[in-house]
Amino acid sequence: MKYALLVHQSQEHFDRRNDKAAVSAGRAYAEALQAAGVFVAGAGLDSPRNATTVSIRDGKRQVHDGPYAETKEFLAGFGIIDVPNLDAALEWAARHPAAGFASLRYVHC
Amino acid sequence: MSESVTHAAIETVAQDSYGRLIAYLAARSGDVAGAEDALGDAFIAALRRWPAEGVPEKPEAWLLHVARNRMIDAARRKQVQQKSETFLQQITEEAASVAATQEYFPDERLKLLFVCAHPAIDPSAQTPLMLQTVLGVDAARIASAFLVSPAAMSQQLVRAKNKIRDAAIPFRVPEPPELEERVSFVLDAIYAAYTTGWESLMETASTHHALASEAIALGRTLTQLMPHEPEAHGLLALMLHCEARREARYASDGDFVPLDRQDTALWSQSMIDEAETHLHSAAGFKRMGRYQLEAAIQSVHASRAKTTHIDWKEIALLYEGLVRIAPRIGSLVGRAVAIAQAGEPLTGIFCP
Numbered sequence: 087m088k089y090a091l092l093v094h095q096s097q098e099h100f101d102r103r104n105d106k107a108a109v110s111a112g113r114a115y116a117e118a119l120q121a122a123g124v125f126v127a128g129a130g131l132d133s134p135r136n137a138t139t140v141s142i143r144d145g146k147r148q149v150h151d152g153p154y155a156e157t158k159e160f161l162a163g164f165g166i167i168d169v170p171n172l173d174a175a176l177e178w179a180a181r182h183p184a185a186g187f188a189s190l191r192y193v194h195c
Numbered sequence: 196m197s198e199s200v201t202h203a204a205i206e207t208v209a210q211d212s213y214g215r216l217i218a219y220l221a222a223r224s225g226d227v228a229g230a231e232d233a234l235g236d237a238f239i240a241a242l243r244r245w246p247a248e249g250v251p252e253k254p255e256a257w258l259l260h261v262a263r264n265r266m267i268d269a270a271r272r273k274q275v276q277q278k279s280e281t282f283l284q285q286i287t288e289e290a291a292s293v294a295a296t297q298e299y300f301p302d303e304r305l306k307l308l309f310v311c312a313h314p315a316i317d318p319s320a321q322t323p324l325m326l327q328t329v330l331g332v333d334a335a336r337i338a339s340a341f342l343v344s345p346a347a348m349s350q351q352l353v354r355a356k357n358k359i360r361d362a363a364i365p366f367r368v369p370e371p372p373e374l375e376e377r378v379s380f381v382l383d384a385i386y387a388a389y390t391t392g393w394e395s396l397m398e399t400a401s402t403h404h405a406l407a408s409e410a411i412a413l414g415r416t417l418t419q420l421m422p423h424e425p426e427a428h429g430l431l432a433l434m435l436h437c438e439a440r441r442e443a444r445y446a447s448d449g450d451f452v453p454l455d456r457q458d459t460a461l462w463s464q465s466m467i468d469e470a471e472t473h474l475h476s477a478a479g480f481k482r483m484g485r486y487q488l489e490a491a492i493q494s495v496h497a498s499r500a501k502t503t504h505i506d507w508k509e510i511a512l513l514y515e516g517l518v519r520i521a522p523r524i525g526s527l528v529g530r531a532v533a534i535a536q537a538g539e540p541l542t543g544i545f546c547p
Contacts, residue, residue: 170363171364172363172364172365173365173367173369174365190362192361192362
């Protein structure tokens with residue numbers, strides 16, 4: 087089963103992502119995923135300040151700046167993991183070193 | 196064989212084995228709704244064929260065999276993934292071996308209980324899911340006990356079952372350290388079946404609350420499946436103690452009678468005895484918990500039938516423990532009352 091692991095962080099946590107400790111914890115986590123053979127894909131995301139939104143209204147494309155983070159925590163990265171079941175996915179999600187919270191979605195494929 | 200005898204035989208199997216059959220089928224396919232449909236078809240086939248052919252020697256194995264074929268057919272129709280085919284192959288083999296031997300098929304109800312009370316399932320769906328899958332309680336009855344429309348209830352149940360299947364919530368008994376918390380979810384969901392009845396009791400002024408016996412049946416099942424879990428015994432003891440006083444709770448004019456003024460002659464001594472036996476077994480494990488404490492408080496009240504007085508100091512002490520483990524408003528109030536009754540009202544009010 088493939089699950090999308092959506093990692094949400096606070097601004098404070100996000101700002102520390104390039105600190106030495108955060109970088110090494112992130113690397114260790116990625117290596118653990120690889121070693122367990124469950125890693126499919128994943129990436130950290132740039133700040134929501136630099137996000138661009140496209141919406142389609144009446145067949146017309148509208149592009150605008152944002153979204154700005156309105157909530158305390160925002161989507162900061164994602165991963166796709168291939169594990170036997172939800173409990174296994176929850177284990178991995180709970181081990182993520184920088185997640186304020188993480189949500190899991192089953193990936194249809 | 197006469198039709199009524201066959202129907203009685205089918206009813207007996209349904210009553211004794213429904214939850215075990217569903218659990219067995221669902222644990223292998225990961226699909227609760229699919230297991231229910233298949234077993235439903237198997238019961239229909241039994242109603243059609245048993246009157247003419249006679250009740251099979253091993254009715255459960257017969258039903259399992261038919262249900263398994265239905266699941267394979269359904270899977271083929273849906274052209275499901277390779278993985279599900281493997282599960283079904285496994286069921287085929289296991290069902291064949293069940294039919295061939297005298298042994299009973301494995302009991303997977305504990306795994307089913309953990310799935311129903313999985314934290315990924317909507318909390319309000321957990322108890323209904325247990326009642327429906329483990330005991331086979333009719334969805335309309337569950338809806339009326341929970342005071343929601345049958346349509347809303349079945350929608351909630353369908354959603355929960357879809358999530359179990361699609362998100363692949365595993366049929367497993369969790370291991371420590373996860374186990375303790377997960378057991379508490381199962382206990383809470385069972386207790387909710389008992390207390391839900393209390394709300395409908397207020398609404399209908401009936402002396403019997405809707406799901407009490409089902410909740411106790413679930414509690415009994417859990418003590419059989421987890422004989423070494425003290426809180427399972429504690430929960431069953433608590434429910435039995437409360438249920439023992441059903442006849443004494445209302446006066447003939449319908450007025451509520453507080454516990455300390457109830458006529459103890461109306462209490463069910465056999466239920467009290469059973470509750471005490473479970474509380475005693477729980478104590479043997481030397482691991483205290485919320486349900487054991489609550490049951491112990493009820494046990495002190497129950498002893499009034501013999502001693503004619505209530506040991507409020509003892510009750511206050513038990514509440515003290517309960518407040519530490521589960522500081523809820525109910526236990527805080529209970530502690531204050533017990534301390535006041537024990538003759539130390541100021542402490543009862545002012546001590547946090």
